[in-house]
Amino acid sequence: MVLKIYFDDKPVFLCDEINSTIEAHRHHPDAIFIDEVTTPAIKSLLHEIAKPDFHSGILYSEDIEKLKKMFWKHFTIILAAGGLVKNEKGETLMIFRRGKWDLPKGKLEEGENLKSCAIREVEEETGLKNITVQHFLITTYHTYNDFGKHILKESYWYLMNASSNQKTTPQTEEDIFEITWVNKDAIGEKLRNTFPSIKDVLKTAGQ
Template structure:
């Protein structure tokens, strides 16, 4: 099969490649967010859309559009999308969307994490600054703890706050990072949280966090201009 084509052309996936090749070359981050009838998979400032219908071909512009056929073709298509020379988003469609996403996840090693969207008594939102980007506190699950325990622990460790209270589940996101010769897909479950205290947050510098701030929702424009697409979705889901 040929490569997916830009400018709203529909095609199958490129020829097969082993996943190890994909794993050894790419380190960029990829994040997935499930929204309504579509899965959105973020890769830096680009997006993979996994859907059960063909997108509106008059609106996709220079994006790539592909029909899913099998996992053998899906792996090289992911590699093709991760090529730093590629531009535009990727639309993958199949009539069984849930099966499509399940197969998509099989292309990676999977781990779990938890994180929090924390508010204080003033309604301000807790954000961290890590590696040049505004982010939300999160981290990998440790052996023997629930995902809720993970979320609370990571917020308290990364922000130096005790007594954070868990509220409601918000959403799940996924991102990919390189681990040795593997591509790891990390699922992060996000929860709304409340901090009833008045202690000043402290950044966990060993995790490359250089700043922690409480910000009013009206002041998030500064954050939106320098954060990940997934964080924008989490902030919107938490409103």
């Protein structure tokens, strides 16, 4: 298993196997590889991430669940869910939020399951109705600081379908000011101005 956590555009991998992706990062001169994982080692890695020449980090352990717990305890964990929505033409719904092209998602509410959260967030952020979920796609992880708190957001993504023959309404209170259906030929342009985790979602869906 390999988990990839983004710190801005810099990845840190938690893994119990060395696949081709890990191997490529492992041999980069500015990557950090740790196979004797301790709390001080994790703290040291988190300190190194802030340096401009940091490329990527790899934490390797045969016990991935123990490794995950050790890493997670350095953050406040937020669960979220969202959708990659396709229409009848095969186009992908994208939103423009805070200067980046993005996909609709949001935080899990108390008593809510992940799939219901994903549908609700797509409806709230885009105004779409009659959304159907096809299947689960991928879990992405990214970190950020919120008034001094270190947050790790764990986002669960679903492939969805909805008709384009309906009005979309951007949720401006969430800083969404544009919604568009993007055909396959135009996806590349949007990828130049999006987050690496969103690129991973689109790649998983074959975009």
